[in-house]
Amino acid sequence: MTYKVLVSDPLADEGIEILRGFCEVDINTGLSEDELIKIIGDYDGLLVRSGTEVTANVIEAAAKLKFIGRAGAGVDNIDTNAATQRGIIVANAPAGNTLAACEHTLAMMASLARKIPQATASVKRGEWKRSAFMGVELNEKTLGIVGFGRIGQELARRAIALDMKVVAYDPYINEERAKELGVEVMTLDQLFPVADFITVHTPLIKETKHLINKKSIAVMKDGVRIINCARGGIINESDLYDAIVAGKVAGAALDVYENEPPKDSKIITLDEVITTPHLGASTVEAQLNVAVSVAKQCIEVLKGGSAKFVVNAPMISPDQQDRIDPYVKLVRNMGSLLIQLVEGRIESVEIEYGGKAAEFGSGSKYITRMALKGILDPILQTPVNIVNAELAAKERGIRVSEVITDKSLGFTNLVTISIKTDKMSETVSGNVSSPEKLRIVKIGEYMTDMTPGGDVVISRHHDVPGVIGHFATIIGKYGVNIAGMQVGRNQPGEEAVMVLNVDSEVPQEAMDKILKIEGVYTAKYAHI
Numbered sequence: 016m017t018y019k020v021l022v023s024d025p026l027a028d029e030g031i032e033i034l035r036g037f038c039e040v041d042i043n044t045g046l047s048e049d050e051l052i053k054i055i056g057d058y059d060g061l062l063v064r065s066g067t068e069v070t071a072n073v074i075e076a077a078a079k080l081k082f083i084g085r086a087g088a089g090v091d092n093i094d095t096n097a098a099t100q101r102g103i104i105v106a107n108a109p110a111g112n113t114l115a116a117c118e119h120t121l122a123m124m125a126s127l128a129r130k131i132p133q134a135t136a137s138v139k140r141g142e143w144k145r146s147a148f149m150g151v152e153l154n155e156k157t158l159g160i161v162g163f164g165r166i167g168q169e170l171a172r173r174a175i176a177l178d179m180k181v182v183a184y185d186p187y188i189n190e191e192r193a194k195e196l197g198v199e200v201m202t203l204d205q206l207f208p209v210a211d212f213i214t215v216h217t218p219l220i221k222e223t224k225h226l227i228n229k230k231s232i233a234v235m236k237d238g239v240r241i242i243n244c245a246r247g248g249i250i251n252e253s254d255l256y257d258a259i260v261a262g263k264v265a266g267a268a269l270d271v272y273e274n275e276p277p278k279d280s281k282i283i284t285l286d287e288v289i290t291t292p293h294l295g296a297s298t299v300e301a302q303l304n305v306a307v308s309v310a311k312q313c314i315e316v317l318k319g320g321s322a323k324f325v326v327n328a329p330m331i332s333p334d335q336q337d338r339i340d341p342y343v344k345l346v347r348n349m350g351s352l353l354i355q356l357v358e359g360r361i362e363s364v365e366i367e368y369g370g371k372a373a374e375f376g377s378g379s380k381y382i383t384r385m386a387l388k389g390i391l392d393p394i395l396q397t398p399v400n401i402v403n404a405e406l407a408a409k410e411r412g413i414r415v416s417e418v419i420t421d422k423s424l425g426f427t428n429l430v431t432i433s434i435k436t437d438k439m440s441e442t443v444s445g446n447v448s449s450p451e452k453l454r455i456v457k458i459g460e461y462m463t464d465m466t467p468g469g470d471v472v473i474s475r476h477h478d479v480p481g482v483i484g485h486f487a488t489i490i491g492k493y494g495v496n497i498a499g500m501q502v503g504r505n506q507p508g509e510e511a512v513m514v515l516n517v518d519s520e521v522p523q524e525a526m527d528k529i530l531k532i533e534g535v536y537t538a539k540y541a542h543i
């Protein structure tokens with residue numbers, strides 16, 4: 016099968032070459048939403064930067080789309096919720112442009128301090144106004160970094176090397192890391208009044224929208240300088256404009272804007288404001304990094320695998336991936352078996368991790384989603400995957416819970432999936448004794464040793480002579496060969512569970528006859 020990928024923003028050649036080694040690639044940049052909607056239905060993958068708005072309408076029209084790759088960090092131009100709903104993997108290249116954005120911020124800070132862009136323009140106009148461009152030094156000034164992630168931290172190291180004092184605010188800050196770097200951690204209320212330069216490095220989210228506004232500017236130092244190389248919208252441009260005009264803020268350096276391009280924005284008209292057209296990531300090195308990263312991730316996903324930096328699914332490391340792969344296979348099959356055993360509307364799914372399986376940490380979220388895939392795939396129209404599994408369950412009112420326990424019935428690890436419907440409950444437990452040896456070890460109350468795959472009949476019956484013989488006779492009459500049989504019971508003469516591995520599908524007519532055998536309470540054929 017030949018896959019088709021659309022590249023709708025400028026991407027470095029190295030990434031395109033990698034893609035072309037695997038699939039057809041069309042490069043079509045500068046498309047409007049309507050133009051994109053018209054063509055997106057043909058594509059399996061879409062690679063963008065910040066120039067393409069991947070809206071819910073685009074995603075709705077993208078019938079074949081499996082992957083959206085962002086050659087960069089911010090995914091605010093992609094409707095990730097709409098993508099999640101459709102099971103489309105969205106991935107970015109978060110670290111590929113960190114240094115580029117950090118160095119751009121430094122360049123903007125120095126230019127702002129020394130009015131380099133204004134002075135350049137003046138000289139080019141034929142002027143020689145040395146006193147008009149008096150600057151300030153960075154040395155011993157306090158830099159306030161809001162958002163101490165990848166870029167914020169790289170910037171801190173460099174600013175400290177310039178003998179600046181660095182203070183930072185981030186609600187999720189790694190205090191240890193900040194201390195190592197020599198950065199003082201502060202609240203926003205503490206940071207605003209002490210910083211000579213304030214630079215923002217957060218994503219644009221509800222909590223950071225207009226984080227710098229009239230109120231916050233009011234408590235800042237007089238003559239503060241403000242830099243935004245993160246996202247337009249973190250700063251309220253109109254409030255910043257007023258504060259510069261009023262002389263409260265000495266100047267601002269902006270790489271990003273509330274609207275891009277900022278055609279009608281009055282802020283860019285001010286002499287005190289220096290600007291670049293969203294160039295933070297625009298270095299040869301960064302563009303190569305991000306293009307290669309998303310191209311490789313796209314290929315992995317189209318091959319049926321996962322991507323390294325998925326933004327709409329739980330992240331797991333490559334090491335963890337190897338460890339959890341056998342469990343993923345086991346729980347998918349257990350889920351598939353369970354959904355064939357139960358009747359009624361599913362109310363809840365509980366997944367219990369016991370013994371060594373309790374040590375997966377964040378990996379359990381991944382396994383849980385794959386169990387949900389096993390359960391939901393057979394009953395839903397839209398394919399369920401690592402991205403939309405939890406949402407698909409939630410949309411159907413299914414409560415999903417994870418339980419971590421040290422109990423494992425004597426197995427080194429044990430994963431138990433329990434489904435409750437409005438009619439019944441059923442539970443299946445499985446164990447991985449080696450990556451190749453996956454077993455279902457318990458069904459309901461009964462121990463078993465079943466390979467989770469193939470065709471199987473599972474019954475609950477009264478443990479009296481004749482029932483199993485009768486059962487086997489019916490199956491034989493329909494030409495179905497029995498490959499293996501196990502019976503589990505707690506007490507002789509009471510209820511027993513039988514797992515019958517068969518070599519082919521058992522016709523419904525045979526199952527109806529089996530259900531009429533005296534002493535058979537339930538009998539289900541399942542293909543896993």
Ligand SMILES: NC(=O)c1ccc[n+]([C@@H]2O[C@H](COP(=O)([O-])OP(=O)(O)OC[C@H]3O[C@@H](n4cnc5c(N)ncnc54)[C@H](O)[C@@H]3O)[C@@H](O)[C@H]2O)c1
Nearest residue numbers: 089116162163164165166187216217218222244245295296
């Ligand atoms: N101008 C450009 O071309 C360019 C290039 C690269 C990245 N960026 C943007 O820069 C920003 C930072 O990128 P990064 O790679 O450092 O991201 P990151 O995820 O490594 O760091 C973001 C940090 O913001 C913090 N944060 C979240 N909510 C916050 C809040 N309410 N207040 C303060 N901090 C908060 C997070 O805890 C995190 O540490 C992003 O918006 C990204 O899109 C812009």
Ligand SMILES: O=C(O)[C@H](O)COP(=O)(O)O
Nearest residue numbers: 064065066087088089296
């Ligand atoms: O979030 C990012 O990675 C930057 O904003 C870069 O955007 P760009 O890839 O459009 O230059």
